[in-house]
Amino acid sequence: MIVLSRSERVALYEIPEVQVLLKMFADGSLRELLPEIHPALGVQYPKMDEVTGNVQKTKDLLVQLVRAGILRAKFYEKTMICPRCGSKNVTFRYYCAYCGSHEIEKRELYEHIECGTIDGDDRFMKNGKIACPRCGKPLDKLGVDYRQVGTWFGCRGCGKRLDAPEGKHYCRQCSLRFGVKESAMDDVYSYVLDKVAETEFARETLFLGELKKILQEAGYEAEAPAVIWGVSGASHNFDLVGFKTQPDGSRKTVVTLDMAICARALAPENVISIFAKTLDVSPTKPILIAVPALSDTAKKLADLYKLEVIEGEKPEEIFQEFREALDKITDIS
């Protein structure tokens, strides 16, 4: 759900750090912004920290980008928080039910399959090698020569044997031991780029921002987006318009540009509606940019209507073709 207006989102796209991050999503080098959970520092997003250079800035930008509907938060996992001090530096420990020590050892019981001897794992070790404690035969493969027949735990505090020690969370900050019922939990998210925002960002920032610059470098006054009044008296919206000021002070509409980014080829209806407003405004050079392409029928229509068509997937190819199209314009007086 996009809750901010388009212009507020476009303002966010203008932030250099946001541009770097969204370009990483756009070119596929980043598919999902994943968290890393640091024991003392909590949840971090190192890929984004590289861009912002600052953990707090990362946090603030993520909040803004999610609120704007540009990024979508995906549940990643729950982290445990100490219910007494709020620290995220929480670990899990196993405790002896008799003396409360957490110095617990896991022990195994082995059987030499051939002779049937069963004993503790320490008794099966001889000079760093595994051998049967009774018949002395060296044992090679677990599950073939010998097998594990049981597990138990030994407490180094009181020396007692335990079937299963008691698991508890432990706060490294304030030393509180707590169970799941006393615990506090926090959601951790990963982030993906919203599909609608991805297209909008590509249009507004990757393409139109640069196309406007190219138009200005070619000596035009540029507006993006622009509203132009046609001879009929109706107003029409264009993604980008290039003007030239005439000797009498009036502005001549030389270049009009419409840009469509679609998953599949652009449909003929879009070309018809562009033709209708172009006819009313009569610019010197109407241009239609389709990313990645027009459908065959749409292309035939565009030729018929004398719309200059630029197709492509990569921004660089499109910018180059746009420069070439501008170079071909001669009638600008």
Ligand SMILES: [Zn+2]
């Ligand atoms: Zn604590």
Ligand SMILES: [Zn+2]
């Ligand atoms: Zn044996």
Ligand SMILES: [Zn+2]
């Ligand atoms: Zn104990």
